[in-house]
Amino acid sequence: IKNIAVLTSGGDAPGMNACIRAVVRTGIYNGINMFGVLQGYQGLINNNINPMDARSVSNIIHLGGTILKTARCLEFKTEEGLDIAFANLKARDIDGLIVIGGDGTFTGAQRFAKKHGVKVIGIPGTIDNDLSGSDFTLGYDTAINTVIEAIDKIRDTADSHDRLFFIEVMGRDSGCIALRSAIASGAEAVLLPERETSVDELVAQLESGASTKKSSSIVIVSEGHKDGGAYDIAKKVKERFNHYDTKVTILGHLQRGGSPSSFDRILGSRLGFAAVNEILKGSTMQMVGLRGNEIHTTSIEDALTKHSFKLENDLLEMTKVLSI
Numbered sequence: 473i474k475n476i477a478v479l480t481s482g483g484d485a486p487g488m489n490a491c492i493r494a495v496v497r498t499g500i501y502n503g504i505n506m507f508g509v510l511q512g513y514q515g516l517i518n519n520n521i522n523p524m525d526a527r528s529v530s531n532i533i534h535l536g537g538t539i540l541k542t543a544r545c546l547e548f549k550t551e552e553g554l555d556i557a558f559a560n561l562k563a564r565d566i567d568g569l570i571v572i573g574g575d576g577t578f579t580g581a582q583r584f585a586k587k588h589g590v591k592v593i594g595i596p597g598t599i600d601n602d603l604s605g606s607d608f609t610l611g612y613d614t615a616i617n618t619v620i621e622a623i624d625k626i627r628d629t630a631d632s633h634d635r636l637f638f639i640e641v642m643g644r645d646s647g648c649i650a651l652r653s654a655i656a657s658g659a660e661a662v663l664l665p666e667r668e669t670s671v672d673e674l675v676a677q678l679e680s681g682a683s684t685k686k687s688s689s690i691v692i693v694s695e696g697h698k699d700g701g702a703y704d705i706a707k708k709v710k711e712r713f714n715h716y717d718t719k720v721t722i723l724g725h726l727q728r729g730g731s732p733s734s735f736d737r738i739l740g741s742r743l744g745f746a747a748v749n750e751i752l753k754g755s756t757m758q759m760v761g762l763r764g765n766e767i768h769t770t771s772i773e774d775a776l777t778k779h780s781f782k783l784e785n786d787l788l789e790m791t792k793v794l795s796i
């Protein structure tokens with residue numbers, strides 16, 4: 473392998489820049505010519521592939537977003553799209569590709585590697601922490617920090633006015649952000665896609681808090697909860713419980729931005745470094761991840777298909793105990 477390209481694809485996540493920096497510099501350190509692809513798979517198809525040197529990734533470790541930009545690209549899902557992308561890589565003699573993204577990105581990478589034999593390594597970059605094979609995905613820790621910073625501010629106003637706040641956080645299929653945010657912000661209750669919490673149960677919990685003189689309450693709702701989003705849950709609760717004035721906040725896309733936490737800067741650096749070393753060893757169709765504070769590789773196939781339940785049991789138990 474002499475030439476390697478790197479791209480970011482799908483939803484952006486804080487820490488992607490630290491990761492790009494590590495990929496580019498590890499490659500150059502090992503004598504490889506490095507290329508950056510702009511706008512994910514769209515850039516492969518549009519031939520937006522540029523050489524990168526060590527200085528091209530200076531002063532980006534602390535930046536959110538991704539300097540390589542990201543995009544959703546439908547054309548890459550077609551056979552013609554895969555062929556055009558390959559022709560553009562071949563013209564530059566690029567035979568290794570590192571993709572930073574989520575499960576959609578990995579599905580595309582897998583098809584591409586199988587069809588054209590390009591060596592592909594995946595790096596899990598998504599705030600949702602919804603890939604198996606890595607305890608943490610890149611951007612997840614920063615997203616939680618962003619959420620708890622917002623909740624701290626909401627708590628000030630909730631407490632001043634004796635209010636009940638329903639705060640919706642990201643996570644369509646995964647309650648990871650919701651659960652950790654609940655513990656770290658001291659929320660009264662949390663509703664997760666993985667768990668059935670009935671409105672009855674929630675009302676009982678809020679009643680018990682009100683009876684012991686809680687002056688305000690925060691309930692965190694994961695966007696993927698089966699009973700609906702924060703507005704739906706708030707409406708149902710309000711019909712039966714009106715000790716407090718009820719408000720709803722949807723945090724939305726602010727959860728995807730911001731300067732990465734130290735954890736995500738280090739994780740991005742470790743995974744970027746590991747991805748290049750894997751590709752230099754000749755590996756392909758593997759994902760590098762962190763398990764128990766060590767770097768582990770998992771086949772992209774397993775990362776996509778072996779869904780693991782990632783909510784920590786002690787945290788689940790604690791949500792009830794610590795909120796009395």
Ligand code: ADP
Nearest residue numbers: 482483544545548549573574575576577579580
């Ligand atoms: P994420 O990687 O965050 O899950 P997406 O699901 O949007 O984000 O996927 C990112 C991109 O990966 C898509 O826009 C598309 O270009 C590519 N992709 C997804 N699924 C496939 C597929 N089956 N074949 C080829 N490319 C795919």
